[in-house]
Amino acid sequence: MTVRLTQYAGGGGCACKIPPGELDTLVATLGGGASRPKEPAAELLVGLDGGGDDAAVVRLDGERAIVTTADFFTPVVDDAFDWGRIAAANALSDVYAMGGTPWAAINLLAWPRETLPMELAAEVLRGGREVAHAAGCQVSGGHSVTDPEPKYGMSVVGMVDPARMLRLDAAEPGRALTLTKPLGTGVLNARHKATGTVFDEAVAVMTELNRDASLAAVGAGVRAGTDVTGFGLLGHAYRMARASGVTLALDAAAVPFLADARAAAVDGFVSGGSRRNLAWVAPHAEFGALAEVERLLLADAQTSGGLLLAGEVPGYPVVGEVLPRGEAPVVVRG
Numbered sequence: 561m562t563v564r565l566t567q568y569a570g571g572g573g574c575a576c577k578i579p580p581g582e583l584d585t586l587v588a589t590l591g592g593g594a595s596r597p598k599e600p601a602a603e604l605l606v607g608l609d610g611g612g613d614d615a616a617v618v619r620l621d622g623e624r625a626i627v628t629t630a631d632f633f634t635p636v637v638d639d640a641f642d643w644g645r646i647a648a649a650n651a652l653s654d655v656y657a658m659g660g661t662p663w664a665a666i667n668l669l670a671w672p673r674e675t676l677p678m679e680l681a682a683e684v685l686r687g688g689r690e691v692a693h694a695a696g697c698q699v700s701g702g703h704s705v706t707d708p709e710p711k712y713g714m715s716v717v718g719m720v721d722p723a724r725m726l727r728l729d730a731a732e733p734g735r736a737l738t739l740t741k742p743l744g745t746g747v748l749n750a751r752h753k754a755t756g757t758v759f760d761e762a763v764a765v766m767t768e769l770n771r772d773a774s775l776a777a778v779g780a781g782v783r784a785g786t787d788v789t790g791f792g793l794l795g796h797a798y799r800m801a802r803a804s805g806v807t808l809a810l811d812a813a814a815v816p817f818l819a820d821a822r823a824a825a826v827d828g829f830v831s832g833g834s835r836r837n838l839a840w841v842a843p844h845a846e847f848g849a850l851a852e853v854e855r856l857l858l859a860d861a862q863t864s865g866g867l868l869l870a871g872e873v874p875g876y877p878v879v880g881e882v883l884p885r886g887e888a889p890v891v892v893r894g
């Protein structure tokens with residue numbers, strides 16, 4: 561029996577995230593003094609202020625802080641091993657998005673044990689372990705539950721130098737904007753789910769670690785960054801602009817895309833999540849005369865996407881610049 565894992569998922573990959581506006585409202589209910597421990601065992605350096613960063617960070621000592629994050633999602637590709645690799649690269653990514661190094665991870669698994677063989681679950685875990693080990697990250701332990709819809713990911717703990725973190729709220733006017741992976745995994749995953757066509761380039765991009773990009777950014781003195789995932793480039797740019805009190809200007813023509821992405825969007829393989837991303841950002845963005853399909857591509861929900869960085873990083877394309885806050889937090893130049 562050939563199992564097509566994507567057929568067991570409603571939304572796939574980071575496109576299955578709760579929409580950004582609804583998440584904002586939910587997270588806002590957790591804010592304020594009531595959310596702090598009375599006698600904290602550790603100082604919180606990055607928390608939910610400004611809508612929340614990629615990971616929570618608590619101080620360990622003068623030079624070191626612990627980064628902690630978790631990510632899991634439904635199958636984004638049919639192949640079990642590849643899905644495991646993608647989910648692990650995506651979970652590790654939030655540590656890299658803080659400028660940190662992942663140290664240890666545990667598996668988070670939800671599995672329809674009555675309809676899918678456990679051997680396939682083992683393949684998923686094997687893929688995840690391979691990518692985490694390539695990152696130098698220990699993988700030991702986890703948690704597994706039965707669920708009609710398969711889900712997989714990791715909880716990851718890492719280390720970061722608090723003086724050299726990549727924060728969401730630290731983008732400064734005058735900096736260039738850098739994007740370290742091409743966009744288009746959302747539309748290609750949607751086409752893969754609908755037709756079974758495998759896009760090797762998309763799988764290669766989604767399994768690639770953000771480690772080198774993160775190291776290069778920290779080395780170049782960059783202090784603001786985030787990873788581009790389910791809310792798309794536009795959504796994550798808006799979150800960074802909002803948290804930093806600036807405007808992010810994107811040059812649409814400079815944004816890199818996977819080769820088959822535009823055709824997939826034109827042919828209508830656009831997820832509901834990507835359309836919601838665009839609807840969420842549109843009231844806060846100026847698009848000029850940019851065509852609708854180009855707007856949708858910039859809002860495309862990415863799975864295990866690259867880093868969006870406020871600063872120039874050798875080897876990676878500049879896609880815009882940080883400006884003082886203008887009328888709109890996001891400006892797209894055609």
Ligand SMILES: Nc1ncnc2c1ncn2[C@@H]1O[C@H](COP(=O)(O)OP(=O)(O)OP(=O)(O)O)[C@@H](O)[C@H]1O
Pocket residue numbers: 574583587590607608611612613614615629631650654787789790
């Ligand atoms: N259930 C929750 N309770 C508290 N905070 C949450 C919850 N869900 C999400 N958040 C916080 O909301 C913010 C935005 O969440 P989101 O999942 O987009 O961030 P992320 O972990 O960077 O995502 P990604 O893994 O796609 O890069 C984060 O700071 C996250 O910690």
Ligand SMILES: [Mg+2]
Pocket residue numbers: 613614654657786787788789
């Ligand atoms: Mg993130």
